[in-house]
Amino acid sequence: MTSEDYGRAAMRDRRAAAEAETYPETLGDFIDRAAAEHGEAILAKWLESGETMTYAAFADATRRLASALLRQGIRKGTHVAVMLPNVPAFPLTWAALGRIGAVMIPVNIGYTQQELTFVLTDADAQFVVIDAGALPSLEGMETLPPLLSPSRIIVHGGTREAGQSWEALLAAGDPDFVAPSEVSRTDMLNLQYTSGTTGFPKGCMLSHDYWVLLGSLAAHWRGASGHVRNVLIWAPFYYMDPQWQFLMAMRLGGTAKIAPRISISRAYDYLVEEEIHYCIFPEPVLKAWPEGPKDKALSLRFVSIFGWREEARREVERRFGCIARESFGMTEIGGGLMVPEEAGEKAYQRVCGLPSAFRETRIVGEDGKDVAQGEIGELWVAGRGLLWGYYKRPDANAEGFSGRWFRTGDLFRQDADGFYQIVGRIKDMIRRSGENIAAQEVEAVMNAMPGVMESAAVGVPDPMRGQEVKVYLVLTEGTRPEDVPPEAVIEHCASRLARFKTPRFIAYLDEFPRTVSNKIRKKDILPEGADPRAGSWDRIAQRWLTAEDADQTAG
CATH class of the missing domain: 3.40.50.980 (Rossmann fold)
Structure with missing residues (x-):
């Protein structure tokens, strides 16, 4: 076996083992099986x-x-x-x-x-x-x-x-x-409303089988090493992540340590005091904690990461001695893709992984045909335990499904090693002078800049070019806009982004509006009807724009 395998063989074996397993029929059966196995062991602790x-x-x-x-x-x-x-x-x-x-x-x-x-x-x-x-x-x-x-x-x-x-x-x-x-396993258990970044939420009809598989497979992938027991749950339970994490802890025979709310200021104490082995780890938390002797107090063994830059992936594993792995899932499909533990160097690249158990995947072009390997298209997913559909939304169901395939609305490419890479949401693409720009790509570059905690890239309407790129920046604690001025932002982008992708407009915020799942709600950054140019620094004009002259930048 060569190092170029990147864990693909292990992934195939683990998929086969997972698909051969017999799963509880319902959530009640799942709970009763765990109680029979673990009885008087502590299932959950509420930290507050x-x-x-x-x-x-x-x-x-x-x-x-x-x-x-x-x-x-x-x-x-x-x-x-x-x-x-x-x-x-x-x-x-x-x-x-x-x-x-x-x-x-x-x-x-x-x-x-x-x-x-x-x-x-x-x-x-x-x-x-x-x-x-x-x-x-x-x-x-x-x-x-x-x-x-x-x-x-x-x-x-x-x-x-x-x-x-x-x-x-x-x-x-x-x-x-x-x-x-x-x-039965096919009966509906949850009507789970999506926390999308645009529009009214839609109710996803999710079965018992959906949740039993999601919790079981999460344990299967993250507990493969046998060392994950204490699971930190720090998002609200009305969002789906804490629900599958609770079931994951149960399937592992571990303990769910449940915080009252997301708190970066308290996160370190939770991780140390409760000897946490697993959690979803937001990249901004890594930036908020300077490297030092305190790192050795952590017991982390596996963390889930999403969209991290390569340097941060390496840093979290080096500092905390844990495994950090990307995956891809959504309310509609549960788990979809997973980077295996054995991925080696591949895990440090911006990849979401390989198809998980019970999942078939395709990357499809606008013509409805599979694209060639390496080309960009929409990710389609099929398999056991997907959502039934959207509640009372026939139009959304017609748009979201093609036969047995669910259309994720996310743009992907498959690299030469077979791993899937997310490019961005179809609706989160910026189109400038005929060029498609993935907001996620711009944000990844901005998030790698010293002093930047998080960023959001959006398209600003422009009569000549269709759209221009604008970035909103939230800086790390103690960092001021004058420490990360617009000129430095442009310089940072110069060697990392093509010129047409480099932001024209730059603005600074104290914080982002967020969904229940902690995603940035881009449509709520500005009040409805507000000019997105006003109050921004304009790369072309080389100055800050006022409300009075913002309209003049459109040409």
């Missing part, structure tokens, strides 16, 4: 309260809660919105609904009244399990969404009559719960 729960106790509580929810009228197929922070009630409610065969609709606890109304109405929510702190958004509605009534609002953490208190329902539940209707 210090509360812990064993595998056996978790399984028992989900059965008791399922029996109580059944008495409230929740049946197979009932749509239940769950609006909870990172507390034990979230995974317990999810699992209890899964045992019944009901459908969970995760809801962001930070939603405004307008956003909440949209999701509850669009999802046809019939019940709501809500944290007391989020009640004002619900109670402030003039009228409840059509399928809701006050008697079907279950409150966690607040004073409520027994029939509507989450805590009282759990306490009154029967541990010998048996589902009145059979639940």
Whole structure:
């Protein structure tokens, strides 16, 4: 075997082993199997309260809660919105609904009244399990969404009559719960709303099989070395990542260490104090922590990274002694691509990996035909456990599927070694004078510049060239715009980007607006109708533009 193999043979073997395995039928079966194997071991610890729960106790509580929810009228197929922070009630409610065969609709606890109304109405929510702190958004509605009534609002953490208190329902539940209707792996478990960077979110219909496979395969890839046990969950549970990470920890026989929220300032303490072996590691965190003796206190063994530059990939492995690997997934498909542990030097390149178990992939051109290796096209994915489709969105389903293939909307190329490289979103391409510019490529160059924490590249309308490139920069803590002036930005780009890709407009921000999944919401950076040139530095004019003269730069 040569070094040029880059782990492809190991990936094939591991795929075959994963596809030959027998998986639990439902989420309830998944939990019961883990409880039988690990019993009194600690499944989860909530870092803010210090509360812990064993595998056996978790399984028992989900059965008791399922029996109580059944008495409230929740049946197979009932749509239940769950609006909870990172507390034990979230995974317990999810699992209890899964045992019944009901459908969970995760809801962001930070939603405004307008956003909440949209999701509850669009999802046809019939019940709501809500944290007391989020009640004002619900109670402030003039009228409840059509399928809701006050008697079907279950409150966690607040004073409520027994029939509507989450805590009282759990306490009154029967541990010998048996589902009145059979639940199968193809039944819907989640109506998971995408946190897209544009437009209204769409509800992805996700089955039990989707979640069982996603959690199991995440453990299969990340736990191959046998050393991953403590898993840090620090994103909100109403986003999909914490849900599969919780199942991954369960499949590994490990412990999910659950933080109340994402916090760069607290992340280091969490990693050290809880002896964390695995987490999703954002690149800005690496920049926020100067290299030093404190690095040796970490217990990291595997971290998931997304879109990192080569230098950062090498740095995180060198500093922390861990494995850092890229992958590609999305709400609609779960896992899609994975860089194997054995990838060697290939792992340091900007690649997303090879097809994961149960996944077939194609790169397709605008003509609907597969492109030649090395050429750019849209990634299409097929296989077991994809989303059913988008809820009540026939147009989106027609656009998003071609037969059994799901069209991801992401542009990829396949390199000479067979690895897939993401180029960018189809809708995130900037077209200047007939040239296609991937915003991600510009951002990768900007993020590698000293003093830059994160960047966002966007297209600015231009009557002559179609669009011009603009970058927004968020600088590292303690760095001022005068430390990273526009002239230095252009100089940095000169040897790294073709001139037509080099930003014309540059602006600085304190922070970016973000989605639930922590993606930058580019459409919300500027108020609607604002001129994107105003307040920017213009490379052509060599000066900062005012609102009055911004329009004159269009030519």
